Amino acid sequence: MKKTYTSFILVLIVLIIVNIAARSIYKRFDLTKDNRYTVSADTEKILKQAYKPIVIDVFLDGELPSEFRKLKLETGQFLEELAALHPNLKYDFLNPIEDATPAETEQITAQLLSNGVKGAVATIQEGGKSTNVTVFPYALILYDGKTTAVPLLKTVARATAEERVNSSIQQLEYQFADGLRKASLEKDKTVAFLRDSDELSDVRIGDFIGSVNEYYNTRPFGIEFLTTNDTIAPQQVLEVMNKFDLIIDPKPTAPYSETKKYLLDQYLMQGGKMLLAVDPIVMENDSLSNEQRKAYPLPRKLNLDDMLFRYGLRLNNGLVKDLKHAPLALATGQGRNTQYEAYAWPYYPISKTSKDTSATAQFITKNLEDVKFEYTGSIDTLKNGIRKTILLSTSDKAKELTLPTVVSLNEIGKEVVIESYNKSNLPLAVLAEGSFTSAYKNRVKPVDLNNPTDEGKEAAIVLIADGDVLKNQVLRGEPQELGFDIRTGQLYGNKEFLMNTINYLLDDTGLIKLRNKDIQVPFLDSKKVIDEKFKWQFINTVLPLLIVAGFGFVFMWLRKRKYQA
Template identity: 60%
Template sequence: MGRYVKNIALLLIVLIAVNWISSAVFERFDMTSDGRYTLSDQSLELLENAPLPIIVDVFLAGDLPAEFRKLQQETQQTLEELAAVHPNLKFNFINPVEGLDDNERAQVVEQLGKNGVKPAMATIMDNVKRTNVVVFPYAIILYDGARTAVPLLKSVARASTEERVNSSIQQLEYQLMDGLRKVSQPKNKKIAIMRDSGELSNIKIADFLASIQEYYKAAPFGVEFVTRNDSISPVEVLEELKKYDLVIEPKPTIAFSETKKYILDQYLMNGGKMIMAVDPIVMENDSLSNEQAIAYPIPRDLEIDEMLFRYGLRLNSGLIKDLNFGPIALAAGQGRNTQYQAFPWPYYPISKGNPLSDKENTITKNIEDVKFEYTGSIDTLKTPNPKTVLLASSQNTQIVTLPAVVSLAEIEQQPDRSEFTASSQPLAVLTEGALTSAYKNRVKPFDTPSHKDQSAESALLLIADGDVMKNQVDRGQPQDLGYDRKTGVFYGNKEFMMNSVNYLLDDSGIIDLRNKDIKIPFLNTQKAYDERFKWQMINIVLPLVVLGIFGLLFTLSRKRRYT
């Protein structure tokens, strides 16, 4: 008896000691094979640089479908990891419309919409019964008086809800840390949006501009006016442009003057970064709005070929057709009865990377398909500066030599695979490093004492389609970049453009969070319903049978021992 009491006392002492050690020394262990709950160095740095209280309200509560409950659980797990590092991070899960009548619910939904929170429709399966519910897959992050809405459900073209949720879970840490970055980090970098060569209007790049301004300062900039204004010199314009960290050319349509080309050239030579989204082809859908529904695309000459050639790039005006394409939506009916029907359209290539390369680039990894419209292509030339093909057409490509005819009658024809024999064509190419000036050993349009023939470290991203950064406009309201309102499909254009901007402005650390590859297993609800009797037997009856057998054997053993 004494020995029994001694063992109990020893056990209690060990338990108390373990409990005290565990309370004094806190450590979390990630036992997942993919490191799902291990925070990246970039997240730890962001949390360290945000010492004030962080409040996160997550609108994922209440009766949710199974896939959204999984998103809820993973969001909670990620927030718990963040809170374990940042003691002043608090989070709540809220159902914003719980207990409200229809009128109150409508008011709340309207107010959430003004804050950037958009509802999504989901389906709850109860045996064979389907119930549609409205969910708000968003989080609101508040820091030092600033707030931002963080989308937790990623838009994935032509994907099921489970696939969207799986893709969203991969991006949870990135989305939350990106939101924290928006509200906690100052806007130190400046971006110049060129507005002097017939570029896209503000409303057509409104969503891209709004996305940029969440991170950086952006302002319109003009160069060409110096050729018509004697009150300011080109040298002064160049010096002013050097104050910007990035220059963006959104689909210029008017040929560049020598003055503008030289200013942009010297901006690059002085370590500048630039994105040029250029259409080498004159072709718009409006050109098909005639009785014959026929258009005649022609080359567009911006007189920048020689400048690009010096940087190791060449724009091609051959019209790209691809068997990996997005649809074109055509209207049927009139007025309120207008409906849109999607048709195959090989002139809309879609791409999410370079099919000829096994290496995934930081900019394009884990993004969705990027949609191009009537695009040309890019050749990379042998120059010392390295070049990276970010986006390319598929290996089933056709190059249409201009002039040519594009007719809507093609939607009634099945694409002939025998015509798509060209290899993959580069559509977006990044060149970095030491670039050679396009004006080396050439006559300059004006003299500047700071002329350089070689850059130390600069970068140029050339895209063979200006429409990549163009959003659609519905009744005077700009839509999300990458959203096709006529087909309801989201493309990855905004992701690609924002990743490119962040990368060029040395904010690639936060992009690296996209590199996590997390695979979330989901329950096959239809299979589970079909096999429910088998699993009920395994989970309920089998344990009872095993327990009964164990009890019987235990009883027989006791009887044998005492007889």
């Protein structure tokens, strides 16, 4: 008896110690194959820097289609991981229009839209019936009086609802980390947009500027006015340029002066970063608006060739055609009956990767949607000791037309001669990194600078052979989302590619890692579920009862037999 009592006391003491240890020592284990519930070090860093309370409202509740219920489940599990890391993070799932009247629903929808939350119509299929419901696949992060919208449903070209949700689940950590960063962190880097060589107007790159401005400070900047203003010293301008972490030139159309080239060259020699979206071809769709429906593309003279050549890059002004391309939308009908129809248009190459298997290329372009180009040239890379990474290229069925040439809408519908597409993987976007040699080495300098440099520090250039990659469409004077084609409803990956590139150039690689996270989510086959519904209902409800009844029968029979004996 005394031994039993002692054992009981020991067990009780052990249980108390285990409970105390469990309260003070906390550890979660992720046993999934793809580590989907393991929060990355970059996200943890953002959470640690966000020291104030965080409130997250997720608008995924109520009656939802099956794929959205899966997204809700995964979102809840991920937020649980975030809450385990941040003691002051609270989250809740809610349906913003639950029990609301039509008038209240309209008012709530407008209020959510003002915060960046857009509603979408989804279909619930159950028992052979379809019901349309409005869903808001967003979360709102409230931090320090600031509200940030987090989109949870990713748009994927030509994808089923399940594929979209699967892609969205892959992006969950990135979307929340991105939202937390926007809400809690101060901008510490500055990006300059050059506005002095007849570049794209602010409204034509409004969404791109806005996207960059969410992460970094943005400033318009000009260099060309130096050639007409004697009161400004080039040295002072260069000193201002050196304060920028990145300089972007969005589709210049006027030739560079030697002064501008030299200042950009010396900026690069000081370790600067540049993104040049240069259009080597003069060609716009407006040129096709004539009776002949023809246009004659010409080379664009930008006075850049010698500078780029010294850096190991060359812009080709041949017009690229590709069998892998985006459509061109043309109007049919008149007046109120006007509609747009999409036609194959090989002058709009699309690309989301290249044959470059380097880690850098894969890092920037992994999981991209197709990036759309319009009337683009191509790029040659030259050997000069600078590291070149081909980020995007054409398909293996492309060709390059020598200028001048003719582009005609009459080509639409004609039989394609596949054999003529005999070029493959023409580079469209190239990253060059290394210690560059000045384009003005052993040359007469256009202006005097203090201590000019011929051999530079580690620097980087991204050259894109089409300025329209940065261009958004405009509707009623408002810039639309970059990459979205109003007339076809297609969303391309232009913005994601550009933001990945900018993040890389500014050594902000944590966000790219999160974008590239791979998670595979299994989904039920809805047709198989309907076909086998009765079988699984029987297995899950009737069969367990039959098993219990069988055990009961056997038990009673054995007991009766025992007492009869």
